[in-house]
Amino acid sequence: MQYQLKTRQICLFFVAFLPVTKIFMLPSVFEKFAENDMWISCLCNIILDLAAVFAMIFACRKADTDFFGLLKNSFGNVGSKIILSLYVVYFFIKAIMPINEQKDYIEITFYATLPNIFTFVPFFLISFYISVKKIRVIGRCADVLWAITSLGFLLLVGLSVSNVDIQALLPFGVRGAKSILSGSYSALSWYGDSAYLMFLIGQFAYKKKDGLKIFFTYLLASFAILLFMILFYCIFTSTAHRQIFSLTEISKYSSVIINIGRFDYIGILLILFASVFSMSMPLYFASLILSEITGIKKSWISALIINGGMFVFLMLFSEFFSTVQYYIFNYAGIYFLILGNLFPLFTPLLKTEKKKNALYQN
Amino acid sequence: MRYIKTKIFMFAVAAIFIMFFSNDFGLIDIEKNAIITAVAIDKSIDNEYEVSAQIAVPEASNKNPENKKALITGKGSTVGAAIKNVGGISGWFPKLTFCNLIVIGQSLTEENIINVLDYFSKTLRIQNSALVLLAEDSGKDLLACTSPLDNISSFALQKILFKNPGFDVDIAPTDIKTFCTDYYSNAHSSFMPLVKTVEQSDSGQQNSGSSNTPSPSQTEQNPSSSSSSSSSSSSSSSSSSPTSSSSSSSGQSSANTLFDATTTALFFKGMKVGELDTDSTLILNILTRNASLTTYQLKNVNENQYEENYLITILRNYARMDMSATDSELKVSFILDIYCKIRDQNFPIPDLDYSDNSSLPSMVKEKMEEQLTARINGLLETIRQTKCDVLKIKQNLFRHHYGQYARYKDNYLEVMKTEVHVNVTGQK
Secondary structure, eight states: OOOOBOHHHHHHHHHHHTTGGGSSSHHHHHHHHHGGGHHHHHHHHHHHHHHHHHHHHHHHHHOSSOHHHHHHHHHHHHHHHHHHHHHHHHHHHHHHHHHHHHHHHHHHHHOSSOOOGGGGHHHHHHHHHHHHSOHHHHHHHHHHHHHHHHHHHHHHHHHHGGGOOGGGGOSTTTTHHHHHHHHHHHTTTTOOTHHHHHTTTTSBOOOTTHHHHHHHHHHHHHHHHHHHHHHHHHHHGGGGGGOSOHHHHTTTTSHHHHHHOOTHHHHHHHHHHHHHHHHHHHHHHHHHHHHHHHTOSOHHHHHHHHHHHHHHHHHHTGGGHHHHHHHHHHTTHHHHIIIIIIHHHTGGGSOOOSOOOGGGOO | OHHHHHHHHHHHHHHHHHHHHTTGGGOOOGGGEEEEEEEEEEEOTTSOEEEEEEEEEOOOOSSOSSOEEEEEEEEESSHHHHHHHHHHHHOSEEEOTTOOEEEEOGGGGGSOTHHHHHHHHHOSSSOTTOEEEEESSOHHHHHHOOBTTBSSHHHHHHHHHSOOBTBOOOOOOEEHHHHHHHHTSTTOEEEEEEEEEEEEOTTSOEEESSTTOOOHHHHHHOTTSSTTSOOOOTTOOOSSOGGGGSOOOOOOSSOEEEEEEEEEEEEETTEEEEEEOHHHHHHHHHHHSOOTTOEEEEOOSSTTSSOOOEEEEEEEEEEEEEEEEOSSOEEEEEEEEEEEEEEEESSOOTTOOSSTTOBOOHHHHHHHHHHHHHHHHHHHHHHHHHOOOTTOHHHHHHHHOHHHHHHHTTTHHHHOEEEEEEEEEOBO
16 A cells, blocks of 8 residues: 555644634634634634544544545445535535635735736636645645744734733633534534545554644644634734734734834735645545546546636625625534534544555555 | 746746735835825814825935925715725825824714724724824824924824833823724723823923913822813822923924823723823823833922922832622722832932932832822722723623622722722832
8 A cells, every 4th residue: 555645744734734724714703703702612613623533543543545445335336425525515615715715815905906806816726736736745735834834823923922911711601602602613614624634544654653643733733723712812802803804913013013014924924825725725625536526537627627616606606705604604514513523523433445546546 | 847847837836926915916006105104083064074194205316305294184974985085186095004193183072982993993904003192182283293303293193102111101002903992892991192282492491282281280289170180199299291201302493393192081982081181191001001110200208308309210010900899899909019219319318329229218118109099099080980991990890700790880980999009119
């Protein structure tokens, strides 16, 4: 069995890609529902993801084939294709919010005038290029991007801490379970990243203590997100709900920034750079699964269908995005919960047999 | 061939990124951009918002060593419309990215001030870290002042509002974010510095630009001259005169304007409800911020003998609020610990020098404790009268005594029992 990834790359994958898409609009979504208890909402999502990761580590340990193989062994050809089709839709919908929020962020923050839809085309070119590549490219991206993400994140957090009113989190839990869980439910489209790990099963040689490494790296990335949520609320408190793009706002109250200028944009641009790749991940996996389902050998065809489809979707629904957002927040949550969190929990129960999928071969 | 393709790809990616992130696609001709450094907002007699934008006009010329400026006023039914109107009548695209100051005219205090500031807190076109201040009269007039401090008046104002560590914390500055956060907090209480103009003539004499501006001596003699200002001890002195927050004239021949921002305007639910005088503003800062290296004037320390005045430097201040809330009682204690040293006095003491090893005379310590206690009580009385909870007592009740919050949230200012403990120490 030829492995395309190293355990190190799996770990860095989570560090590089997990935090970056969750620090644009997500903090204000949590705050809208749970106010000062938003960090508890975030924690609920993290626990759900960690439980799924924990289960999948067991699957990785005993699997001697990839996820496609595991599905075929357990559900047969038709059954596995149905499940994989659901995952194509899952990853496609999962990509909508992060891509659209970054599109809005760039248009509103960097452009004085209203740019047309085609200004965001470069993202799709990059995403398309990544989607065409083998899975080992994802590992190489993670090898480089974890440093960029970490640097940008540390710069922004470092500039923010001086303005934090940590007592703003008090009193804990007063918003009630309903508000906290509503926040978690609405944020499900940003979470469920453990599903990525499912498609990385069988792609790396599992050695002793690898599970521990993966689990703690995921924990570290999740802690970074939680830290950002706490900082966000403690800086903005009663006006947090209107800070739609927290990334630009969080660090600019530092006296260093006021005296010297907005050098925090260095950190912001580093995060934006990493998030281009992070946003491409759902589209990459959707393309990969589509190739598996349809049996298309030329990966550029499925990549074109998925990336082109996303571009057309965003273009068509650009004026109806509030409605799209409403449906994703209120109705798609259960879909994300089942495919992003619950199904991965049962991955260790899938039948393992030696059956390597040809798609991953060189 | 393989490497050529890689190089082409890398070049293409780099080009796309540079084009995308450098805002190339949304380019506006630089000559059509108005770089707004400050805006003043007033209400016109026809009940419209009047936004005066101070625009910096950079010139690539060695004939004029200083940047030119322009003040353009636009009108509209909303603040956004008025800003749009500035662009409409000037032909410049109003670029608010560099706007660091918002001056609110006195005419706007008759309505909820958040009607004006909400626009700035929501839009991403302006930094919501921009400082906010209230002009004693018209905002536009304040912005149109000529100051010896800087060719551009807004820069001069920022110099006195935003002080580096080491200066006295005699001004209570706020920015859009802080003001709105305070407004939307449980207590709906916010504040901003009230800036008064001080004319400086050739002879170096300073005249207050406002008829109701209390001079330091007036403040001392009649601390309750304004119904909403806090009372202070009769023996207390102004800790900082208006000129102390202003820089001296650079010696220009014409009358020049300096600014005094040591008074603070108080807002409750967005409406102006009172002012804090110079002493109360200082005590507010000592209670809520790091006041290290702030100087404090202590007058008539030994009343039985000749007048002894001291200048004290606060080296460390630690303030906390202790609250106990039960079904029957709400008790709030303010504890202030100050570590300081004598910087100067108006009489010679042979055995006292200004080194760190000099101990604080007990008389000075007692007088300072007495004076600070009186001023904190004065501040609390102002809070009770105006309902502007600048000390965030309600927030403390919500955060630390949530079980009793519903009981006291509407009447906490009336029923709370307050205690003040001030401890002044020096070198031991």
